[in-house]
Amino acid sequence: MxxxxxxxxxxxxxxxxxxxxxxxxxxxxxxxxxxxxxxxxxxxxxxxxxxxxxxxxxxxxxxxxxxxxxxxxxxxxxxxxxxxxxxYCENGSLADKIQEGLTLDKTLQILQQIANALTFVHKTHITHGQLKPNNILFRNDGSVVLSDFNNASLNATTKQTSAVFFSSNYTPEYMSPEQARRVSFDSRSDLYSLGIICYEMLLGFPPFRGDTPLRISLKHLNSAIPQLPEKYRGLQPFLNLLLAKNPQHRFQTAKEVSFTLRQLQYQFLEHGHLRATPPANSTTPYILVNTNSSSPPSKKQPAGKSLLIAGLALTIPGILLLNNNGLRSDTSININEQEPPAINQSSTVISKMPLIINVIPKDASIQFNHSGLAFRQGVLLEPGHYSVSINKPGFQPQQLNIQHKQAPTQVNLTLSPARYSVQIKTHPPDSTIRIINIKPKYTKKLQLPPGRYLVEVSHPGYHAKRQWLEVNTSEVKQTITLTPAMKQGKIIQHALAEGVDGPKMVVIPGGRFRMGDNDGMGAASEKPLHWVNLANDFAMSQYEITRADFALFIKKTGYVFHEALSEKDSRKPITHISWHDAKAYAQWISKQTGYIYRLPTEAEWEYAARAGSYTRFVWGNKPHAGKANCAEGCWENHLKRLLKGSQAIAVGQYPANDFQLFDMAGNIAEWTQDCYLNSYRQHPANGSSVNKAHCSHRVIRGGSFTDPIEYLRIARRAKRTPAYRDEQIGFRLVLELKR
Missing domain, CATH: 3.30.200.20 (Phosphorylase Kinase; domain 1)
Structure with a gap:
C-alpha cells in the first residue's frame, strides 16, 4: 500500500x-x-x-x-x-439515494440542508460551480454534506476565462444556462443546478438529457422548464423560480430558497401533500421570501419575480414565519412590530388597525385573554398591548403578548405538537434501542410528538429488528422481542430423501460493501463503484456443487442430462451445466427441504468472495501461485502443470476465504441469478438480482481453470447465454435464512 x-x-x-x-x-x-x-x-x-x-x-x-x-x-x-x-462520508451520495428512491418529505429535508450550506458558501462570495448528486454526500447520521469545490471561485472573479478552463469538468446535465454560454456567472448558477437536482430527486432522472454535451447545453438554453407530474404539482412554482433561464428571474439568494423550503415543509407536515391551487378561504395572497436578504451587486430584482413569488404563495397559503427558527411553545412571546412611517401632519390619524394571526394548524382556537373581545381575522383594534391564547388538542398551547401599534399587525406561528412518553421493553432486556428518524437518543423519559417513528432494537447474537411505532394522543408502551442470530461460519446441512444430506451451507452475515472495480484497474462493465446493502444474513454453499450432488438429483427426479455421471471423480464440481440446469437443481433442493435455495445474486456472490476485504483477489492484492486452480500464474511448479494439464479438480483443495468458502477463485466459473448488463448503473442497491423479461445473457463469476490468474480478480464479470454449457462452468447455491 x-x-x-x-x-x-x-x-x-x-x-x-x-x-x-x-x-x-x-x-x-x-x-x-x-x-x-x-x-x-x-x-x-x-x-x-x-x-x-x-x-x-x-x-x-x-x-x-x-x-x-x-x-x-x-x-x-x-x-x-x-x-x-x-x-470520509460512509453513507454514500445523493446519486445513491436517488437510485433507491426518495419520498417528497425526504426530498424537501435534503434540499433544505443543501440550501443552508449554499447560504453559508455564498455569504463568503464563493460559487460552488459544479453542484450535482455525486458531490452531495451523507454522513452516518444521515446529515447532508456538500463536497467537491474543485470549480469553486469568487463571484467577483468568475469570468469567462475561468469558465472556459473548467468547461471540461462540468457535468452538462447540471450546468446553468450561463455556464452553457461560457459567460460570467454567480451564485445564482448554483441555484439553477439545485433546481435540476430537485427535479431528479422527484423523478429519478435529470430534466434535460441528450447523447452529447452540446445537445444537453442547448436544452438548458432553449427548452421550456419541465412540468412535474400531478402528485408534485404543488412544487412547480418553486421549481420555476430555480430553473428560470434568466438569473434575474430566479431566486436571488440561497437564503430565499431555504426560507421557502421551510414553508413547504410546514405545509407538508400539516396536509401530507403540497397544494397545487389555493383553498377557497385563503387569506394570504403572497409569500414572504426572505426580505432581509439582498440580491447580488448590480442585479436589480425585476417586477416579474414578484409575480412568480405570488404564484408560489398560492401553494402555501397562510404560512408566513416571523422567525425562521420557529417559535418555542413553552414560553410567552413578545411581538413588536416595526415603527410605522411618520404620518403627515395634514393627514387623518387612523385610530384602529387590523390584527391578523396566522396559525398552523389552521383550526386552532384563538382567544383574547382579558379584553372581552372575540377574535376574528382582521379585527380592528386600537393601539395597545393584547394577550392572546392559542389552543389546539394534540398541540402545546401558546401565549402571545402582542404590541399592536398604529399600523396593521400580522403574526405568524406554528404550534408545536404535544408530547407523550414512549416506553419500550426489549427481550433480551439490555438491548440497544435507537429511533432512526429523529436525532434525540432514546431514554426511558423520552417524550415524542404524535407521528410515526422507526424503532431499531439490536443486541449481539441476535437479529436487529426495526418496526414502526405510532404515537397518537396517549402514552405508548411497546415490547420488542429479538430472535437469536445464527453465528457466522455455522454450517447448515439439510437432510434430503432417504437420509442423504444436502450441500454444506455456510452462514454469512448481511452487511454493506462497495461493489465493483475497487482497485481502479477493471473494465467498464465493473463500474461505477457503488454501495450495496445486504440487509439479511444468508448461507452459501461451502463448496461448488459436486458431481455427486448433481448425480443424486438426476437419480431422484429422472432429470434429462446430456451425460451419464459415474461415481468416478464424485468430488469434482459438476460442469457442462447450463443456467437452466442449475435452476432446476435449486428448485429440487428447495422442494426436498422446505427451505428456499437458489442461485446467488451477483451482489451476494461478490460480497461472499470479498469476505469483508477490498483486495483484488480472494487472497490479497497481488497474483500468487498456489492459491487457486487456473491456467497461468497459479502453479508454483510449471512442469507439474504441464504434466497434469489444465482441468477442474476436486473441491476444497485450496485455502478458504474468511467466510470459510472454498474455490471462490478459479477451478470453475459459477452461474449467478442476474441478467447481464454492460455496467452497474441500473444495479439494485439492496443486492437483489437484475431481471429482464427477455434476458439474452446471464452473469458468471470467479474465473476457471482455463483462465490466466489475472482473470480471477474478484470484481471481474463474464457472461454466457442461459443455455450455454462447457467444461469450465458450474455453480453454487444460496440458502435464504428465515427470521
Missing part, C-alpha cells in the same frame, strides 16, 4: 489522467479519509492546475459548516503534485 505523509492509501476509488482519488487512513488521527491527488502529466497544464488548486484550497479550506465537507490538510507529494485530505 502507498503512503503519503501521515496517510496510508488503502485503495483507488476513482481516477483519470488529471486526478486520482484514494480511500485512505490517517495514521496519526486514526480515522478514514479521502485523499485527492492532482496528477496532470502535461507540464503547462500541471502548472495551471496547481495554481488553480492552491486558489481553490485557499477559498474552501476555511468553509466550516455542518453541511460542508471538512478539508483536513492540503499539500504537495514528493513529485510536487498537489493533494488534499478530506472527510
Amino acid at each position: 502507498l503512503e503519503l505523509n501521515n496517510y496510508t492509501l488503502l485503495s483507488l476509488i476513482a481516477g483519470n489522467d488529471k486526478k486520482k482519488v484514494y480511500y485512505a487512513i490517517d495514521r496519526v488521527k486514526q480515522r478514514y479519509v479521502i485523499v485527492k491527488i492532482i496528477t496532470t502529466s502535461n507540464k503547462n497544464q500541471h502548472k495551471l492546475d496547481t495554481a488553480l488548486f492552491k486558489k481553490n484550497a485557499a477559498l474552501t479550506s476555511d468553509l466550516i459548516h455542518p453541511h460542508i465537507i471538512s478539508i483536513y490538510e492540503c499539500g504537495l507529494t514528493a513529485n510536487h503534485c498537489p493533494y488534499f485530505a478530506m472527510e
Whole structure:
C-alpha cells in the first residue's frame, strides 16, 4: 500500500489522467479519509492546475459548516503534485439515494440542508460551480454534506476565462444556462443546478438529457422548464423560480430558497401533500421570501419575480414565519412590530388597525385573554398591548403578548405538537434501542410528538429488528422481542430423501460493501463503484456443487442430462451445466427441504468472495501461485502443470476465504441469478438480482481453470447465454435464512 505523509492509501476509488482519488487512513488521527491527488502529466497544464488548486484550497479550506465537507490538510507529494485530505462520508451520495428512491418529505429535508450550506458558501462570495448528486454526500447520521469545490471561485472573479478552463469538468446535465454560454456567472448558477437536482430527486432522472454535451447545453438554453407530474404539482412554482433561464428571474439568494423550503415543509407536515391551487378561504395572497436578504451587486430584482413569488404563495397559503427558527411553545412571546412611517401632519390619524394571526394548524382556537373581545381575522383594534391564547388538542398551547401599534399587525406561528412518553421493553432486556428518524437518543423519559417513528432494537447474537411505532394522543408502551442470530461460519446441512444430506451451507452475515472495480484497474462493465446493502444474513454453499450432488438429483427426479455421471471423480464440481440446469437443481433442493435455495445474486456472490476485504483477489492484492486452480500464474511448479494439464479438480483443495468458502477463485466459473448488463448503473442497491423479461445473457463469476490468474480478480464479470454449457462452468447455491 502507498503512503503519503501521515496517510496510508488503502485503495483507488476513482481516477483519470488529471486526478486520482484514494480511500485512505490517517495514521496519526486514526480515522478514514479521502485523499485527492492532482496528477496532470502535461507540464503547462500541471502548472495551471496547481495554481488553480492552491486558489481553490485557499477559498474552501476555511468553509466550516455542518453541511460542508471538512478539508483536513492540503499539500504537495514528493513529485510536487498537489493533494488534499478530506472527510470520509460512509453513507454514500445523493446519486445513491436517488437510485433507491426518495419520498417528497425526504426530498424537501435534503434540499433544505443543501440550501443552508449554499447560504453559508455564498455569504463568503464563493460559487460552488459544479453542484450535482455525486458531490452531495451523507454522513452516518444521515446529515447532508456538500463536497467537491474543485470549480469553486469568487463571484467577483468568475469570468469567462475561468469558465472556459473548467468547461471540461462540468457535468452538462447540471450546468446553468450561463455556464452553457461560457459567460460570467454567480451564485445564482448554483441555484439553477439545485433546481435540476430537485427535479431528479422527484423523478429519478435529470430534466434535460441528450447523447452529447452540446445537445444537453442547448436544452438548458432553449427548452421550456419541465412540468412535474400531478402528485408534485404543488412544487412547480418553486421549481420555476430555480430553473428560470434568466438569473434575474430566479431566486436571488440561497437564503430565499431555504426560507421557502421551510414553508413547504410546514405545509407538508400539516396536509401530507403540497397544494397545487389555493383553498377557497385563503387569506394570504403572497409569500414572504426572505426580505432581509439582498440580491447580488448590480442585479436589480425585476417586477416579474414578484409575480412568480405570488404564484408560489398560492401553494402555501397562510404560512408566513416571523422567525425562521420557529417559535418555542413553552414560553410567552413578545411581538413588536416595526415603527410605522411618520404620518403627515395634514393627514387623518387612523385610530384602529387590523390584527391578523396566522396559525398552523389552521383550526386552532384563538382567544383574547382579558379584553372581552372575540377574535376574528382582521379585527380592528386600537393601539395597545393584547394577550392572546392559542389552543389546539394534540398541540402545546401558546401565549402571545402582542404590541399592536398604529399600523396593521400580522403574526405568524406554528404550534408545536404535544408530547407523550414512549416506553419500550426489549427481550433480551439490555438491548440497544435507537429511533432512526429523529436525532434525540432514546431514554426511558423520552417524550415524542404524535407521528410515526422507526424503532431499531439490536443486541449481539441476535437479529436487529426495526418496526414502526405510532404515537397518537396517549402514552405508548411497546415490547420488542429479538430472535437469536445464527453465528457466522455455522454450517447448515439439510437432510434430503432417504437420509442423504444436502450441500454444506455456510452462514454469512448481511452487511454493506462497495461493489465493483475497487482497485481502479477493471473494465467498464465493473463500474461505477457503488454501495450495496445486504440487509439479511444468508448461507452459501461451502463448496461448488459436486458431481455427486448433481448425480443424486438426476437419480431422484429422472432429470434429462446430456451425460451419464459415474461415481468416478464424485468430488469434482459438476460442469457442462447450463443456467437452466442449475435452476432446476435449486428448485429440487428447495422442494426436498422446505427451505428456499437458489442461485446467488451477483451482489451476494461478490460480497461472499470479498469476505469483508477490498483486495483484488480472494487472497490479497497481488497474483500468487498456489492459491487457486487456473491456467497461468497459479502453479508454483510449471512442469507439474504441464504434466497434469489444465482441468477442474476436486473441491476444497485450496485455502478458504474468511467466510470459510472454498474455490471462490478459479477451478470453475459459477452461474449467478442476474441478467447481464454492460455496467452497474441500473444495479439494485439492496443486492437483489437484475431481471429482464427477455434476458439474452446471464452473469458468471470467479474465473476457471482455463483462465490466466489475472482473470480471477474478484470484481471481474463474464457472461454466457442461459443455455450455454462447457467444461469450465458450474455453480453454487444460496440458502435464504428465515427470521
